[in-house]
Amino acid sequence: MAYEHLLTMLMTLRIAPGERIAIDAVARQLGISQTPVREALSQLEAVKLVSKMTNVGYRASPQMTHEEVRDLYALRKLIEPYAAARAAEAMTDESIAELQAIDREMTEVVDGDALAYSQFAEADARLHRLIAEGSGNRLVAETIERLHAHLHIFRALYSTNAPTRAATEHRAIIEALVAHDPDGAERAVLQHLERSEQRMDTVLAAPEDLQK
Ligand SMILES: [Zn+2]
Known part of the structure; x- marks a missing residue:
């Protein structure tokens, strides 16, 4: 559910390219704990739609050049x-x-x-x-x-x-x-x-x- 939600937000630009993704905010919005949100983000990182930033959390990848x-x-x-x-x-x-x-x-x-x-x-x-x-x-x-x-x-x-x-x-x-x-x-x-x-x-x- 967290994966589908985040994927859809990213694919339809509701999360803009380059935008920061706050794990706690996503978890609150979906009414779930932070663990599944983290798991979803690491799945999305594997397909390079998001990237992990030291001390900042995750960010949506920029569009292709x-x-x-x-x-x-x-x-x-x-x-x-x-x-x-x-x-x-x-x-x-x-x-x-x-x-x-x-x-x-x-x-x-x-x-x-x-x-x-x-x-x-x-x-x-x-x-x-x-x-x-x-x-x-x-x-x-x-x-x-x-x-x-x-x-x-x-x-x-x-x-x-x-x-x-x-x-x-x-x-x-x-x-x-x-x-x-x-x-x-x-x-x-x-x-x-x-x-x-x-x-x-x-x-x-x-x-x-x-x-x-
Ligand atoms: Zn095709």
Whole structure:
């Protein structure tokens, strides 16, 4: 509960990038003790959404910079299309069932529902992780996992209608994977990453007040 609450606050910018997070205030607000709040914060630290500051407590991570976004997508475009092609060749019935469950979850996002927004971002992370692991290459999977890209991207895109657009792109990826179509999966992932990068560029180019 503390995790879901804090994740949603961070993803929807109710806790602004860079803002200090007071453990006692969060605990009071939720009517719980400080221990689960601390645990939630250390989980969020593991995905780099918050960072621990000596003697100060926790702080929300700043948004990604232009340079970080550029580097992130350059790397993702090199390895994720490859991973998708390999995954399409090797999809098991079990992975296909999971893909379809993720697909259903992603289409259920309701506009303006804060909790649903953070759940969408987590479903996006699961989809890309499934593809990375489906490649059968552990180094590829670990490299993608270590980027912790998805929560950061969707936090930056909160002011846009990214889930609706990404859902269409994800559908194309999922269809190619289910059809065991390596070329189609490779193309669909590359196209999704290119469009996602464009969305990030648009948000980063917008004046500060449009990002709120
Ligand atoms: Zn995605």
